[in-house]
Amino acid sequence: MPRPDHLQFGALVHGSGGHIAGWRHPRANPDGELDIDFHVRLARTLEDAGFAALFVADVVAIWGHQLDSLHRTTRADYLEPITLLAALSQRTSRIGLVATATTSYNEPYHLARKFASLDHISGGRTGWNVVTSVVPLEAQNFGRAEHFSHEERYERAAEFVDVVKGLWDSYAEDALLRDKAAGRYFRRDGRRAIDHHGKHFDVAGPLNLARPPQGHPVLFQAGASATGRAFAARYGEVIFTSPVSTEAAVTYRRQLDAAVTAAGRDPGDVRVWPLLTPIVADTDAEAAAILADLGSLIHDDVLRRLVQDNFGDEDFSDLDLDEPLPDFGEDTNRSQSRRAGLLALARGERLTLRQLALRFSARADTAGSAATVADRIAEVWATGAVDGFNVSFPYLPEQADRFTAEVLPILAERGLFRPPPDGTLRQRLGLPYPTRQGPR
Amino acid sequence: MPRPDHLQFGALVHGSGGHIAGWRHPRANPDGELDIDFHVRLARTLEDAGFAALFVADVVAIWGHQLDSLHRTTRADYLEPITLLAALSQRTSRIGLVATATTSYNEPYHLARKFASLDHISGGRTGWNVVTSVVPLEAQNFGRAEHFSHEERYERAAEFVDVVKGLWDSYAEDALLRDKAAGRYFRRDGRRAIDHHGKHFDVAGPLNLARPPQGHPVLFQAGASATGRAFAARYGEVIFTSPVSTEAAVTYRRQLDAAVTAAGRDPGDVRVWPLLTPIVADTDAEAAAILADLGSLIHDDVLRRLVQDNFGDEDFSDLDLDEPLPDFGEDTNRSQSRRAGLLALARGERLTLRQLALRFSARADTAGSAATVADRIAEVWATGAVDGFNVSFPYLPEQADRFTAEVLPILAERGLFRPPPDGTLRQRLGLPYPTRQGPR
Numbered sequence: 001m002p003r004p005d006h007l008q009f010g011a012l013v014h015g016s017g018g019h020i021a022g023w024r025h026p027r028a029n030p031d032g033e034l035d036i037d038f039h040v041r042l043a044r045t046l047e048d049a050g051f052a053a054l055f056v057a058d059v060v061a062i063w064g065h066q067l068d069s070l071h072r073t074t075r076a077d078y079l080e081p082i083t084l085l086a087a088l089s090q091r092t093s094r095i096g097l098v099a100t101a102t103t104s105y106n107e108p109y110h111l112a113r114k115f116a117s118l119d120h121i122s123g124g125r126t127g128w129n130v131v132t133s134v135v136p137l138e139a140q141n142f143g144r145a146e147h148f149s150h151e152e153r154y155e156r157a158a159e160f161v162d163v164v165k166g167l168w169d170s171y172a173e174d175a176l177l178r179d180k181a182a183g184r185y186f187r188r189d190g191r192r193a194i195d196h197h198g199k200h201f202d203v204a205g206p207l208n209l210a211r212p213p214q215g216h217p218v219l220f221q222a223g224a225s226a227t228g229r230a231f232a233a234r235y236g237e238v239i240f241t242s243p244v245s246t247e248a249a250v251t252y253r254r255q256l257d258a259a260v261t262a263a264g265r266d267p268g269d270v271r272v273w274p275l276l277t278p279i280v281a282d283t284d285a286e287a288a289a290i291l292a293d294l295g296s297l298i299h300d301d302v303l304r305r306l307v308q309d310n311f312g313d314e315d316f317s318d319l320d321l322d323e324p325l326p327d328f329g330e331d332t333n334r335s336q337s338r339r340a341g342l343l344a345l346a347r348g349e350r351l352t353l354r355q356l357a358l359r360f361s362a363r364a365d366t367a368g369s370a371a372t373v374a375d376r377i378a379e380v381w382a383t384g385a386v387d388g389f390n391v392s393f394p395y396l397p398e399q400a401d402r403f404t405a406e407v408l409p410i411l412a413e414r415g416l417f418r419p420p421p422d423g424t425l426r427q428r429l430g431l432p433y434p435t436r437q438g439p440r
Numbered sequence: 441m442p443r444p445d446h447l448q449f450g451a452l453v454h455g456s457g458g459h460i461a462g463w464r465h466p467r468a469n470p471d472g473e474l475d476i477d478f479h480v481r482l483a484r485t486l487e488d489a490g491f492a493a494l495f496v497a498d499v500v501a502i503w504g505h506q507l508d509s510l511h512r513t514t515r516a517d518y519l520e521p522i523t524l525l526a527a528l529s530q531r532t533s534r535i536g537l538v539a540t541a542t543t544s545y546n547e548p549y550h551l552a553r554k555f556a557s558l559d560h561i562s563g564g565r566t567g568w569n570v571v572t573s574v575v576p577l578e579a580q581n582f583g584r585a586e587h588f589s590h591e592e593r594y595e596r597a598a599e600f601v602d603v604v605k606g607l608w609d610s611y612a613e614d615a616l617l618r619d620k621a622a623g624r625y626f627r628r629d630g631r632r633a634i635d636h637h638g639k640h641f642d643v644a645g646p647l648n649l650a651r652p653p654q655g656h657p658v659l660f661q662a663g664a665s666a667t668g669r670a671f672a673a674r675y676g677e678v679i680f681t682s683p684v685s686t687e688a689a690v691t692y693r694r695q696l697d698a699a700v701t702a703a704g705r706d707p708g709d710v711r712v713w714p715l716l717t718p719i720v721a722d723t724d725a726e727a728a729a730i731l732a733d734l735g736s737l738i739h740d741d742v743l744r745r746l747v748q749d750n751f752g753d754e755d756f757s758d759l760d761l762d763e764p765l766p767d768f769g770e771d772t773n774r775s776q777s778r779r780a781g782l783l784a785l786a787r788g789e790r791l792t793l794r795q796l797a798l799r800f801s802a803r804a805d806t807a808g809s810a811a812t813v814a815d816r817i818a819e820v821w822a823t824g825a826v827d828g829f830n831v832s833f834p835y836l837p838e839q840a841d842r843f844t845a846e847v848l849p850i851l852a853e854r855g856l857f858r859p860p861p862d863g864t865l866r867q868r869l870g871l872p873y874p875t876r877q878g879p880r
Contacts, residue, residue, distance in 0.1 A: 021623075023618070023620070023625065024620045024623055026620075028620075030618040030620055030625075031618055034560045034649075034650060036530070036560075036561045040530075059648070060549060060550070060553070060648075061644075061648060062646060062648045063648075071624060071625060071626050071627070071628045071631075072623050072624060072625060073625055074625055075648075076625075076626065076631070076646075076648050077611075077616060077625070077626065077648065077649055077650055078648060078649065079557040079560065079561065079649070080550075080553045080554050080556075080557040080649075082522075082523060082526075082554075083522060083523070083526045083554055083557040083558055083561065084526075084557065084561070086522075086523045086524075086526035086527045087526045087527065087529055087530045087561050088530075089527055090476070090480075090527045090528075090530040090531050091530050105547070106550075107545070107581075107582055107583075109500060109581040109582060110500070110520075110546075110550075113500070113520045114520050114522075114523055116520075117519040117520040117523040117524065118523055120474045120476075120519065121476045121519065121523065121524070121527050137644065140642070140643075140644035141547075141549040141643055141644055141645065142547055142549060142643075143547075143641060143642045143643070144642075171517075176517060178463070178470040178471055180463070180464045180466075180468075180470055183461075183464055183512050183737065183739055184511060184512060185463065185470075185511055185512060185513055185514055185516075185517070186511050186516065186517065187511070188511045191511075191516070201583060202580070202583045202584075203580075203581055203582075203583070204501075204577065204580035204581055205581065206502060206516075208499070208500075208501060208502045208503075208515075208516050208517065208518060209474075209517055209518065209519070209520075210474060210517055297623065299623055
């Protein structure tokens with residue numbers, strides 16, 4: 001399929017904002033995480049403004065390896081994504097609903113079924129953000145002392161996604177006859193078991209549910225390591241990437257397109273959405289002041305943990321926040337891309353622990369007036385290397401309100417953005433309908 | 441808590457009806473299973489009439505051991521219950537939402553989280569119907585060649601429920617401060633891990649979510665075997681039972697109350713709802729005719745499977761439908777209560793396979809005019825041995841419409857029924873709020 005000729009927007013939604021101290025902002029709603037009406041209001045704001053999708057992150061544990069600073073954040077109190085999105089499906093009508101779910105601590109039959117159910121209930125608006133888990137505590141909630149190794153979890157993820165796709169293909173599109181007179185609910189030869197017997201999973205099938213309206217819910221992916229990129233090239237339909245310079249965006253896209261082609265797919269069937277964390281204010285100076293305020297609302301313990309949680313077993317509690325980060329070595333078993341990225345950043349600019357924390361985990365990458373934020377978006381779009389943005393608002397609801405009311409109209413006026421056409425999420429993103437395949 | 445002084449009603453909902461051929465009835469909606477608007481209409485009908493809860497059955501596979509007759513039924517095409525109920529939570533406001541979920545092929549952390557999320561989203565209207573799975577195909581969708589043995593799955597279920605309750609108790613009710621000024625989202629000493637290490641599960645916790653509004657979602661249970669009854673006495677708050685004679689109802693209640701007391705609980709904290717499968721028509725004769733019509737809509741292959749699926753490995757395909765059932769022996773590993781019940785029924789009355797199938801699996805136990813159906817309900821209620829009924833409508837929407845519009849008003853007029861008070865599902869059923877306990 002051709003790549004889109006207008007910007008696409010997805011939103012990473014949280015109850016009170018994506019910034020670690022966003023919930024403490026004077027205009028944030030600190031009760032938003034569990035407040036379904038708050039989520040509905042946010043979803044409708046995004047839908048009405050032409051966001052193609054909203055996306056919910058997830059960790060099947062409290063976030064962060066260490067617990068002692070979590071009581072200063074919202075990261076230990078949030079709704080299960082598919083349950084939340086099923087609720088939102090009934091109070092929205094067009095926006096895509098994308099849930100994160102891990103392949104490391106789930107069963108393919110359950111996930112295939114839940115996403116298919118959500119796709120039926122929402123009229124084809126579902127996406128699955130495939131992750132392999134990064135927080136060691138997840139393992140301990142599911143009977144394992146240690147997380148799977150990096151390679152093992154991607155191997156498991158590939159088998160998992162193959163099984164899920166096979167289960168979604170259990171019924172042919174036209175198999176459900178529901179023919180009262182003949183007494184035939186479905187065509188017997190229109191359904192098949194998958195009888196999968198692999199290294200990680202044994203799943204007989206078939207799924208107990210008609211094929212989803214989209215054929216398959218849209219697959220989102222965000223792997224940044226070499227293994228993660230290979231996985232994305234093979235399976236990803238929308239790729240979340242880190243915020244990048246325009247040069248890096250072009251290089252990334254060239255490499256991705258080559259990898260997608262090598263995987264036997266059409267690069268036009270993949271969308272790339274870098275993360276955007278905007279702060280919109282009346283002036284650039286005001287936006288910078290908001291960002292500084294947010295930084296100052298982060299407790300020292302939290303700053304320390306923000307960095308430590310992306311490392312291995314090193315203990316940061318005695319490190320001085322205002323000294324440069326010590327030069328730690330490699331760790332082969334942790335989330336390598338994050339750790340390596342942090343180490344490179346710290347080494348390259350001789351950052352202190354505090355600076356590193358603020359830069360890496362507590363950023364808002366694009367703070368300014370609406371015009372400034374629109375300019376930055378237009379600049380990245382002009383590279384031709386991205387298809388849209390995955391927007392995470394540092395605090396809510398104000399920043400979602402301002403972005404939709406002030407930034408999107410500027411982009412529309414410049415001819416860069418228009419709300420996507422009606423249809424399923426897959427249609428709105430210009431992605432192809434998957435033909436039914438797999439074992440007969 | 442005192443037992444209720446008025447009848448309580450829950451409904452077992454299906455898209456097109458609970459009778460195996462209900463979807464083929466001329467006034468049934470054959471597309472109802474996946475049609476969310478149809479489910480909403482049904483839920484609102486029940487809610488407006490004063491049903492305390494609706495309940496969704498579940499099997500994590502296509503239903504029935506054998507596949508060859510399933511294409512004549514709706515039992516291979518239905519939504520995942522929690523996803524469905526999360527959607528219904530946004531289009532109803534009072535009715536309880538009870539999902540079936542198996543302890544044999546789930547992880548406690550996932551289920552604790554999903555039910556807690558649904559309880560938050562629905563404002564405290566959630567219940568969990570705890571089952572241990574009966575269909576061998578479920579095992580094969582989750583990496584096992586064989587289902588767990590009967591004893592093993594109840595042992596696993598007990599540990600599972602203990603872990604889930606512990607996870608629901610992760611946070612104290614008043615632990616979530618969300619105090620912007622102090623920068624404290626929760627009280628650190630108001631949360632605890634469970635660090636469970638048992639025979640079947642190792643779960644660290646804590647849950648990543650505030651305590652559910654009900655403390656714990658209400659636990660429903662339907663075990664009929666000796667082990668199942670012991671489990672119900674220990675954990676069940678609403679017990680689904682088979683339809684029974686008035687004498688059997690009294691005996692059952694006496695035994696249950698004794699078992700509940702022996703388990704250290706107050707018998708007043710348990711509700712008993714026998715199954716009721718009503719057909720309401722203008723006259724008793726008309727209702728009988730509808731029942732006969734439904735029976736005639738069942739294909740011979742389906743009749744055979746209805747019985748066989750509750751047996752073990754015996755092959756019924758060569759058995760004559762109109763000969764008495766052969767005298768099969770015992771099987772220690774299957775769902776014993778169902779098998780034993782069928783064998784006793786067949787032996788006692790020398791039933792043919794066809795008669796047995798129609799009696800056991802394709803029944804409507806109470807067919808008649810609205811007055812007849814109300815009389816039967818009043819008769820069972822007068823024993824003092826039940827608290828309400830779990831109503832399964834043979835075909836939908838007509839039978840739900842008639843029951844709510846015609847039967848409930850008669851019961852209300854006789855002073856036996858009134859809509860439950862507002863509040864959480866737990867409050868509406870008169871069940872106690874569980875104090876937080878478990879490991880500190």
